[in-house]
Amino acid sequence: NAGVTQTPKFQVLKTGQSMTLQCAQDMNHEYMSWYRQDPGMGLRLIHYSVGAGITDQGEVPNGYNVSRSTTEDFPLRLLSAAPSQTSVYFCASRPSPGASSYNEQFFGPGTRLTVL
Amino acid sequence: DAKTTQPNSMESNEEEPVHLPCNHSTISGTDYIHWYRQLPSQGPEYVIHGLTSNVNNRMASLAIAEDRKSSTLILHRATLRDAAVYYCILRAENYGGSQGNLIFGKGTKLSVKP
Numbered sequence: 001n002a003g004v005t006q007t008p009k010f011q012v013l014k015t016g017q018s019m020t021l022q023c024a025q026d027m028n029h030e031y032m033s034w035y036r037q038d039p040g041m042g043l044r045l046i047h048y049s050v051g052a053g054i055t056d057q058g059e060v061p062n063g064y065n066v067s068r069s070t071t072e073d074f075p076l077r078l079l080s081a082a083p084s085q086t087s088v089y090f091c092a093s094r095p096s097p098g099a100s101s102y103n104e105q106f107f108g109p110g111t112r113l114t115v116l
Numbered sequence: 117d118a119k120t121t122q123p124n125s126m127e128s129n130e131e132e133p134v135h136l137p138c139n140h141s142t143i144s145g146t147d148y149i150h151w152y153r154q155l156p157s158q159g160p161e162y163v164i165h166g167l168t169s170n171v172n173n174r175m176a177s178l179a180i181a182e183d184r185k186s187s188t189l190i191l192h193r194a195t196l197r198d199a200a201v202y203y204c205i206l207r208a209e210n211y212g213g214s215q216g217n218l219i220f221g222k223g224t225k226l227s228v229k230p
Binding site: 004031033035040041042043044045048050058090092094103104105106107108109110 | 148158223
């Protein structure tokens, strides 16, 4: 298994540009989520999904959109990038309750985004 | 969400044991104690979790106080590769929906000296 993969690894945007951060997992996990991590801080939840077609907001959802059309993919869209969105973005997935390793959440390697 | 308190940083010598404390005085009866760590420039990774009894796995041990208001992550022999930020997180047992979200604090930054 490749686990949780994220693309791109690095991205530089200008203020006002839009882009999509890609996240995919090949473990058939129902739950997926997006976090951002600012320097010296812990991770903050942006959006999450408990299954295909179901998404909900986390702690810091403003400026971001998500959709979940398949179990495998959970893209994060920045609608109009702002310097305050400069951060490292992590995607994560975990199995449903009752599945093996259901207590573990698996994280991708991150996307480092800079908005100028 | 129940909150955890951890020291900002700790230092250890290589090949010595490390005890990373976590206080969670408002823990509820159904909250599991989870530990994750984040190596430099990587995403967090699961370390261990427990409810009431002490737990061991290949990475670490988790010692939980009898009143569950505190816990300690134990690395038995620290290596340079264990230098990371360690997060203590509480999560409800029945974690359907938003209850399954992990709420990260700032964690403890562990430095390991050769």
